[in-house]
Amino acid sequence: MTALAAQRWNFWGGVLTVVTIVCAVLWAFPLYWAVVSSIKPEHEVVRPYIELWPETLTFEHYIHAITATQIGTWYINSIAVGVGVTVICVFTSMLSGYAISQLRFPGRTALWWLILASFMVPGQALIINHFVLVADLGLINTWAGIMLPQLIHPVLIIVYKQFFDQVPRDFREAAVMDNASEFTILFKVYLPMNWGVTTALSIVCFIWTWNAFLWPFLSVTRTEMMTVTVGITQVNDAFGIYYARELSAAVLAGLPVALAYLLFQRKVTEAITLSAGIKG
Amino acid sequence: EETVLWWDFLGGGDGVRMKQMISDFNAAHAGTIKIDATTLEWGTPFYTKVQTSAAVGEAPDVMTYHASRIPLALTQGVLDEITADDWSAMGLSQTDFAEATWDAVTSDGKQYAVPLDTHPIVLYYNRDLLKKAGVLGDDGKPTGLGSGEEFTAMLQALKDAGVQFPLGSVTASGDFMFRTIYSFMCQQGGELMTGDEFLAGDNADKLTNTLELLQQWTNDGLQSKYTDYPATVALFTSGEAAMMINGVWEVPTMTDLAGQGKLFDWGAVELPVVFDKPCTYADSHSFAIPKNRGKEMSAEKRAAVLEVISWMEKNSQFWATAGHIPAYGPVTESAEYKAMEPNATYSTLTANMIFDPKSPLAGIAGPIFDVMSTYYVPTLNGEMDPAEAVEGIKEELNAL
């Protein structure tokens, strides 16, 4: 709701603004609290009163998390899997989205309905069979195994199709009159015209993959093949007091995506709305 | 050079010591055998991982395993037998182990693991606080270890002396409290399983008694509520809890802190006798060789694995610094071991140890665990009536 000039700064407007800001601060507070706790020594962490800033600032937990665990390897795994899924998923979705949107071929409508329908199907229900499949293929504990069941995001195809549908017919026809083949039209005209969509979809696809928990958790049994999300649940040594250490691992796992978000805030928000099929 | 893939679930103080032993081993076997070790999260995650990876041929070459879980492991077919040839290759035999320990890894006359230690739970205490409350004996041990009334009175005395949590208990984790409860049941001569039946006869009453006592402590504010594991340790080490019932594996935490001068004067003793007779729950860390589906282990690899186990057993003197009681007889009989503190203080309890029932439903992260855990938490924190809980437990367990 865009405020009217005459209304924006009246009393209740001011109250609402302040309430919103206070809520935002409270909302984000757990994040701050986790970060602050992770740079306190363990014995300060468990003090029975609130200390908004560490008395002794220490990075020992980070050093521990980095040296004592394989978090570096986990990062590499997460990045490799994230990039792999993103590239394959975006690429195949783009091709199919284009075909469904622009080409006429038998079974097109059926395929479209199938994709729309698969939206509703819970991936979680398939974990057992995914596990069996990936095991049969001998892909347990491999990047390919982590990636495989994540390679389908029907929503990407839906978004691509909708976008290609919206490209005015004129562009396609101009290209046809310019003697361009379908692949030329897709890669030289449609794709560059929609770079925004592609980057946006790549970002969400990467975030989804980075954040995936259940499947990577199941399909990896070796520590050195874990992704960050799964790996950090392994740092929490069962015995002893290690709150700050766990939190430092959490911060390390969350940091890349958080930074990426803060850097590309507009792009990410755009990507999210796109992924829900809304144009912002 | 053979690389032996090794999994364990040992975090915390004993984890540090195990890592030390592994690097010692690697140093001693440079060029011939190398242990490639991975530490996974203790409990359900570890055993879920073991089970699924064995099913797809991705399990390690050797792993630590709780003896209590061996019956369950056998139904799932994840363990390879330790054959007589293996035993002799390792240079170990039944005579090197206590009977109860040997029994714990044996099923149908076959062994499925090599016991490394037994690890009972003990009572840790803060001498400074106890002294302040006047409940520290001249021998440096707590007074009031003889009966339930005495123990409760001691807790009350601590409370009266201004201690916020006389007893730190892991009341947020039912699976952990299982150990204490199981011990107290045993102190009444009760057992969890009679044949295939759970809580047969008056065993249910004995469980009820136990839960009532523990709940009473909670209601009287004598023990910490909804405290998870790390919090319990933190409460104790920070001096907010005067006593704590916990596994011997926390000994290194105490010794390390004390070594750094960050801890009060502490001690550890056998569990108090709150009912009829002394009895303490214990489990055994052991080494097991997974049965990898569709994957045969080469003879060389097996030899290397056996060498690893054998070396670890024979050098388990150092493992004792992790608080555990080594299973390998020659070590515990050594004079050196007998001089170790606080191990010496609680070493008497070996006579009073009780292991989990031998059932595929028992063991760390087994079905009994989940059921018990679900009922113990509300009961211990005063949410649920003990009798009602026992009713529920009995029903659910027998339905398993």
Place this chain on the structure above:
Amino acid sequence: MADISLSRVWKRFGSVEVIRDVSLDVGSGELVVFLGPSGSGKTTLLRMIAGLESIDEGALTIDGVRCETLHPGKRNVAMVFQNYALYPHMTVAENMAFGLRNVGVPSSVIRERIDEAARMLEMEALLQRKPAQLSGGQRQRVAIGRAIVKEPKAFLFDEPLSNLDAALRARTRVELAELHQRLKSTMIYVTHDQVEAMTLADRIVILNDCRIEQIGSPMEVYSRPASRFVAGFVGSPAMNFLPVTISAAGDLPQARLADGALIRLQGTPPSGEGFELGVRPEALSIVADGGHTTGVATVVERLGERTLVHVRLADGTNVTAQDAGLSTVEPGSEVRLAFDTAALHLFGPDGAAWHSR
């Protein structure tokens, strides 16, 4: 440059007939405008020539070559789209080069042609810009440039000015006319704006309801419309239509309006009932006295150089008359109307048209 000929072509979308048996010859170097109301099939016809729609029946010849089944890229015609369809991610130069690259024209030739076209259209300075950095008029020019570099046999335009604002539209219209004079190439131009059609065309093809109503020069179409539809569609403000009865007083034919007024007709009109008299506002003037009939001015629109007066006649018919720019007519006042008898049209019940000159 080439001539284009359509012979008895048909087009159906499903069961809907959109082009019915249309034949048309466009001479080499001619600028032909397709004019018609929305949905009359102009765009469809143009796209059939371009190859963007298939031809269901009939023949299309471009420069003597039969083309019905040829791929659009192979027909050697260039099209300028309504919203230009410039590739937004390519610079102006790349836009122009795209079609040539796809058929493997060597880069040196491409560069030459682009430079030449840029010179001709005075857009050398724009070559490295992206379409988003251009104004509407400049985009229009780039779209034409993209067509020119292909050295096509014919240019096809689909309402190329409809996205420009009024002032720019007028200016660009003039530029387009100049360009055609310079290139002397065959052009087909689709519009539903009759001012554009009038000012640009060598010949206008008036389409209505999937058929051709009239083909002729702008002046022919304006002053001798072949049907009531054409008469009503061409010209703004629109022609006034009044039901009349034609009779002969002596041997001079005359038309009787519904309000009884009599207008003498020149020449030899048909006679009978059910006719409509067509008169353009500029042939219906406000006079101080005399005139053929009277009415009440309802709305007076002062356009500066002339004034349009909306008049309600005695029988309730509304007509638009024209007065001088500095008209003194006020809304509500009674006015006298005079018909210019040299510029009257009659439309018979059978659709036939008669013109007084």
Place this chain on the structure above:
Amino acid sequence: MADISLSRVWKRFGSVEVIRDVSLDVGSGELVVFLGPSGSGKTTLLRMIAGLESIDEGALTIDGVRCETLHPGKRNVAMVFQNYALYPHMTVAENMAFGLRNVGVPSSVIRERIDEAARMLEMEALLQRKPAQLSGGQRQRVAIGRAIVKEPKAFLFDEPLSNLDAALRARTRVELAELHQRLKSTMIYVTHDQVEAMTLADRIVILNDCRIEQIGSPMEVYSRPASRFVAGFVGSPAMNFLPVTISAAGDLPQARLADGALIRLQGTPPSGEGFELGVRPEALSIVADGGHTTGVATVVERLGERTLVHVRLADGTNVTAQDAGLSTVEPGSEVRLAFDTAALHLFGPDGAAWHSR
């Protein structure tokens, strides 16, 4: 109905001044049009009256009541937005009722008023439809209806016709003029289309660059533009401007064009250098012989009832002249131009204007 008066109002967006010291009085029942190029501040000024933008400095009085700080809903004015801003989820009737409900008008009164407005605007049949089910013209009418039921002191229109197509725009323009004659209410109407302004306004306020350039009746603005800007902006095709030097031959003043032609001026013009002669196309005609100067016809636009001839003079200046509808001028031919000396304008270097009548 009410009079509206703005006195020395200013408006800034941040550091950008958008309205600079504007004063204006709109009489009761008057239809005033704000006309100006894009960005001249028309919308801003209108929204300041409506209360949708605050007034930084100066006073606004509506019907004698000071209004600068009043909430928009309290000013008793109704606004018709460019895209109508109909509530898409409410029916037409609910749209009209909304504003009345909010101020607690009883339902029976609301119903009456809606019925009356619907009758007046001939949209009884549409009352139960949603905006999405209406055509552009119908939506426009609903927007007006929503304004009418509020019985406001004044109506404010912001380019209400710009979303309609040409034909509908012309028709609706006439309807709006009729409506104003019927309601006799105060109306302020914003447009950048000078035809609309000319045909609708009682008075036109010409805005340029945040200031008022001229206020006057349409004919005043057209025939006696206060500045070169107004002269160039009003009228289509636009006025021709030619640099001239004014001198006196005997005691008759005359203007010398750049190509040396001399034009006698009537009345008493200023004299000196640096003047521009303004002449509208209709005052510049093509003559068979005689005339003031000659040039070459570049483009000939036949509009039917008249023909516009674009002529390049000897010194390269382009001018637009008007010829009869059936002009015989061909592009490229030489033509003679005659100036209507009774309709000439001079614009001095200081911006001052002089008119020959």
Place this chain on the structure above:
Amino acid sequence: MLKDRRRDILVALMMIAPFLAIYLLVFVYPTIQMFRVSFTDAPLIGDGEWVGLANYARLDNDPLFRRAVWNTFYFVALTVVPGTLIALAIALGVARLTGRLQAIVLAFFFLPYILPVSVVYLIWDWTLNFQFGIAMHVLDWLGIDRVPVTKSARWFMPAIAWVTIWWTAGFSILLFLAGLRTIPVEIYEAAALDSANRWTVFRRITWPLLSPVTALVLTIQLILQLKIFDQVYLFSQGGRPNDNMVLVYYIFQRAFQQNQGGRAAAVAVTLFVLVVVVSVLKFQLLRYAERRRQ
């Protein structure tokens, strides 16, 4: 457009082939397998005997399954509507702001969404820690008794629901903001001229115009929350897993902890059918509402 149809089809096939291959492999085939395995007593890996409907029959009086179903729906009830309302309220607040301030405030609300679930778990496990969590300090300060949030049966689901809302609200907020942006400013200006007050504007303009987005958010949330697992699994480790049982957790437990592939598949099929039924129902409901609105 005039083109060679056969070549067109070939090109189309080339374009959909990669997707189709993956789709068949990781979607269609496992789905068929899931149904097939649910009628056998197979372990996780390997084949089993055909047992007909036995696996389904056992679900009928399986208290754990019943609890899982109940908890799943309870969780859905706790998250879907409240989460949507909270997101809407936040979106309305954020939309009032402009420029950099809006970007910052939005970032505060959105940041949790991009974090992995395990991070969210660690953060909240710490925040709600019964002894040291800052939330408990706040309760102390307010003079309220501490609540063992993740350890008590009463508070577990609400707490997980809250954490889930905190985690995922950013997504819904963005959708609502996008929806709000599609409402033209003129509509609000027209409402101001129509003397509408703040509440009227919300109730009569904003809320109805946002209803399509609201429906979308609800649908997405519903389908998403039916599949709850990660949070429950992470938070109930060592706690009371059986009290907190949800459907996917149950599948996980049967398959991966108890090695009962067939019984797990039966639960998976149930979940599958449940989600499809709910989706179809929801779809029909929306269509019905849509038709009534017209």
